[in-house]
Amino acid sequence: MPKPLKQKKQKKSEKAEKENKASLQSPKGMRDILPIEQPLWEKVKKASQDTANFYNFSKIDTPILEKAEVFERGIGVSTDIVEKEMFVLKTKGGDRLVLRPENTAGIVRAYFENGMSHMPQPTKLYYFGPFFRHEQPQAGRYRQFHQYGFEILGGEDDPVYDAQIILAGIRSLEELKIKNLSLQINSVGCRNCRQVYRRKIQEYYRRFSAKICKDCKRRASVNPLRLLDCKNEKCQPIKEDAPATINYLCAPCRSHFREVLEYLDGLNLPYSLNNFLVRGLDYYNRTVFEIFSESYPGALGGGGRYDYLAELLGVKKSELPAVGVSFGVERIVELMKIMDISGLPKPKAKAFLIQIGKPAKKKAFLLIEEFHKAGIKVIESLGRESLRAQLKVADKEEVEMALILGQREVFEESIIIRDMKNGVQETVPLSKVVDEVRKRL
Ligand SMILES: [Zn+2]
Ligand SMILES: [Zn+2]
Structure with missing residues (x-):
């Protein structure tokens, strides 16, 4: 009966996978602070x-x-x-x-x-x-x-x-x-006045030694000041009437x-x-x-x-x-x-670089470094191929300009600057694009 055997095997590997996942979680009480936070x-x-x-x-x-x-x-x-x-x-x-x-x-x-x-x-x-x-x-x-x-x-x-x-x-x-x-x-x-206070609070708690929690019993002899730290339900009424440090300064x-x-x-x-x-x-x-x-x-x-x-x-x-x-x-x-307080906003990019086709991607990859040198933040979506998909990202990022590098532009050593607000496009020489973008900021 090969069938049940196979099922059993599968279950076993699922279990192993589960255990593996559990052992790869962050340690108890420790967590990742994710980008969103x-x-x-x-x-x-x-x-x-x-x-x-x-x-x-x-x-x-x-x-x-x-x-x-x-x-x-x-x-x-x-x-x-x-x-x-x-x-x-x-x-x-x-x-x-x-x-x-x-x-x-x-x-x-x-x-x-x-x-x-x-x-x-x-x-x-x-x-x-x-x-x-x-x-x-x-x-x-x-x-x-x-x-x-x-x-x-x-x-x-x-x-x-x-x-x-x-x-x-x-x-x-x-x-x-x-x-x-x-x-x-x-x-x-x-140190001086605390001695007096220590004695007072010890004296006070001695009367309730049968009623206080285990921790407080220990605190009373080792560290009486900490009696006031107790969060245990049954110690609260006793704590309420305890002598106050302020009266013994x-x-x-x-x-x-x-x-x-x-x-x-x-x-x-x-x-x-x-x-x-x-x-x-x-x-x-x-x-x-x-x-x-x-x-x-x-x-x-x-x-x-x-x-x-x-x-x-x-x-x-x-x-x-x-x-x-x-x-x-x-x-x-x-x-x-x-309280709905927002975080520190991410510095906004001014332009989004769009590339269509492999030669354009290669050029775009290098062009980003020209902007980096000039201190102008330009973002891209190098993994995306189509113009539409990339324009969609540019829209979402709320950039002012899109820089479009297609096959024709690569061939002509030029690039299109598109105003994202009114859709007006202008073709400029590739060698001048950093200056042209700076002019528009
Ligand atoms: Zn003092
Ligand atoms: Zn207690």
């Missing part, structure tokens, strides 16, 4: 770059891989990022490297390694690039994601820098015409925070105080904040002051005043789609 990305890049230029932030690119210690020491071993979310790899030489989960620690590393601390302070840096966290993918959250950010390092711990970081962040979103922005802000104090922290708010008031920048905002990383002190849009669930970005990070990394014996902000580009792009 790129104009939105270009617009975000431009808005962040323009904002950086205006407020005098200089661009920095740090490696995508950093030594694991950079994050273990900087972000803190008891944080979700370091505990569960880092992509760690061991090199053949035995180094433990990490695909960067964020950029602040890497930037502080680069700041000292490249002697930026010896230059006039503060140093203002801007970045845009990919980051990696091994977490459960969900809407707006990917394992490879992109952020841009602004950092001010060195100098004084002047509250004006906190305000400027917040301002630059908000301006970059406004540049994109993102509306209904809101700012939530809090102060988590310094020492005098210098209180006046620092007041000054930040005064700068924001001066700008007429509305904000709301959020007692639960702590941003769970070890390196934050004093000001922490997050920026939202009414039209998007979840923060578009956030940041804060991180005066202790250099010390935590072991690159400096004392504090390095620093403050920064970062934004999730995927979220911003998603929001632009929701």
Whole structure:
């Protein structure tokens, strides 16, 4: 019975094909940014770059891989990022490297390694690039994601820098015409006042130790500030009445925070105080904040002051005043789609080059280079043969002129310039076509 055998074989190869396809998909939580989405990305890049230029932030690119210690020491071993979310790899030489989960620690590393601390302070840096966290993918959250950010390092711990970081962040979103922005802000104090607060919140949570979630039980002893980060349903009512950091600030922290708010008031920048905002990383002190849009669930970005990070990394014996902000580009792009904000338009071509027949195609191929040299964008459809098919593309691209090179024109060393609006045609010598097109622009 040869027939069923054949069918079975076919099924087997179909299955293999399916498996093959599955193994050739992008890794979980990582995706392709397709050409259709790129104009939105270009617009975000431009808005962040323009904002950086205006407020005098200089661009920095740090490696995508950093030594694991950079994050273990900087972000803190008891944080979700370091505990569960880092992509760690061991090199053949035995180094433990990490695909960067964020950029602040890497930037502080680069700041000292490249002697930026010896230059006039503060140093203002801007970045845009990919980051990696091994977490459960969900809407707006990917394992490879992109952020841009602004950092001010060195100098004084002047509250004006906190305000400027917040301002630059908000301006970059406004540049994109993102509306209904809101700012939530809090102060988590310094080492001195945080000790007092730690005790207070531990005392408070001790009363509810039977009711809180497993994570919070652990947080209460390891990293009590992070109790306020808990999203677990059953911890919410307890969290609501928890002591607020802001009520336990020492005098210098209180006046620092007041000054930040005064700068924001001066700008007429509305904000709301959020007692639960702590941003769970070890390196934050004093000001922490997050920026939202009414039209998007979840923060578009956030940041804060991180005066202790250099010390935590072991690159400096004392504090390095620093403050920064970062934004999730995927979220911003998603929001632009929701708000119907268009991307950066592609530079328009002025002319469309049409060729009919093989000798014309050869000439056209070379002629494009003449236009390239002259800096005039000309597009073509070299794969198409018929005049009609090519004119159709030219129409769709909304070019002003079509340049038509047929057999006769090749023979006569000429070319037809056709005005796409009124259909008027003119034949000019091929050697003059670049100048003739330029005249018509
Ligand atoms: Zn303090
Ligand atoms: Zn909890």
